Amino acid sequence: MRKQKIYLETTLFNHYFDEDRGLAHTSTISLFKEIAAGKYEAFTSGAVIEELVKAATEKYEKMFALIGEYNIAILTVSEEAEKLADIYVSENVIPEKYRTDGVHIAVAAVNNMDNQHELPAHRQAQDENRHREH
Secondary structure (H helix, E strand, C coil), X not given: CCCEEEEECXXXXXXXXXXXXXXXXXXXXXXXXXXXXXXXXXXXXXXXXXXXXXXXXXXXXXHHHHHHHCCCEEECCCHHHHHHHHHHHHCXXXXXXXXXXXXXXXXXXXXXXXXXXXXXXXXXXXXXXXXXXX
8 A cells, every 4th residue: 555645834843843732733743653654655845944944043953853854855846836826826716925835735736745734723724814814
């Protein structure tokens, strides 16, 4: 049986270390344990790296270390993914200010990921904010 290919977006790297996030933290730790156990083939992208770099140096180093520790492959944000993210924005699928989320979705789609992993609570909050904007 083939492993599921999953795309990890930025929030997961943050919540891995943020014990104050309760369920978000424990869910993230569980996901990374499943990756370590070989249940998933994990990927992230240059877009995530660009976001991680914005963190304080110590936090960035810890989050970036997870990529090597869990053998997470880094995908390139291709021209095709950039164009797809632009379509998401131009078609009002994603507001312009959340274009980076569109890039994550596009990278996952272009690279045939089985799933894009982020935390449901995070996604729900974003969806509610987007709904209010329209």
